[in-house]
């Protein structure tokens with residue numbers, strides 16, 4: 517369900533999400549959103565029982581003779597990857613780790629990924645798409661969708677599926693499902709699995725690889741093959757299936773990362789536009805230029821997502837969460853020059869494209885030609901009685917640990933491991 521911009525936005529009485537959330541959510545008669553209701557399941561489900569369900573689900577996929585991998589596990593140098601591999605190894609599986617090279621790599625992310633494959637003694641397969649192709653695809657996605665991240669999302673959601681087909685390893689194991697975690701599009705009881713349709717509609721914003729082919733951007737069919745989903749025949753022949761660990765354990769990204777810091781020395785890092793120092797430390801752009809574009813298109817930033825997550829776990833009050841999210845969402849990106857140099861674009865051209873993607877229901881220009889929000893999504897009115905009835909006890913700790921850099925003398929100011937592309941200047 518996509519948001520109806522014809523109706524004014526209404527806020528959840530508990531968290532900071534609104535009925536204009538791009539994934540779509542609904543409010544119940546108490547004014548509480550579907551995402552908050554699904555989160556409540558984390559307190560009530562029998563997780564021992566769910567764990568047993570997971571164990572019996574994976575059993576047929578174990579290769580008794582050791583002649584192949586048991587499963588494919590998509591990883592990066594951040595984002596719960598350590599926890600996912602740790603869990604998969606605890607289940608006694610032999611995974612093939614696969615990673616799509618986003619190119620916007622930080623050195624912290626490269627170090628984390630190197631540490632991951634060493635600590636877990638696992639094979640890893642990396643896809644680095646021709647950087648010239650990635651630049652063309654990124655220019656096209658920026659023009660058409662206002663996204664610099666389409667190639668990352670397309671690559672990291674399809675490379676594991678391609679590997680499942682190519683190496684005949686049918687089971688793909690992912691971490692959390694965004695539709696379940698954020699907006700309650702699914703309940704844990706649905707045990708939602710990977711689908712091509714969800715990937716197209718939400719991860720890829722409706723634009724499949726073949727849709728990006730065209731003369732305007734000089735992209736031919738062969739160039740988008742690394743981003744193309746395998747055919748239904750190929751998927752059916754291997755019996756490819758993608759499951760999410762978040763259906764079988766009460767997913768708590770902060771707690772999980774802290775366990776990984778203690779156990780495997782996972783490295784955290786400061787972020788431009790969020791207080792979460794764990795999730796996207798591998799990328800220059802995610803919590804920077806990419807998040808700024810999210811703010812332009814949807815009227816809120818990633819800090820809201822992170823604050824909502826912490827609020828639902830009772831580590832922060834609604835008011836503190838709103839204050840924190842507001843402080844981060846107006847911070848200007850710091851890595852824009854680096855991105856513009858990489859893609860070969862002027863700041864003015866970039867701003868022109870960005871303005872084409874401003875949601876007109878959210879933004880208006882004043883007499884000085886400045887953009888202003890028509891709706892402050894963090895301070896929509898909520899009936900006091902509903903807000904107090906929905907309020908959660910907050911007794912936790914929302915502080916994130918900044919681990920010491922393993923290479924403090926190094927100036928991390930260049931994309932790392934990007935392959936050989938044509939210089940833009």
Ligand SMILES: [Zn+2]
Nearest residue numbers: 528531549552
């Ligand atoms: Zn809510």
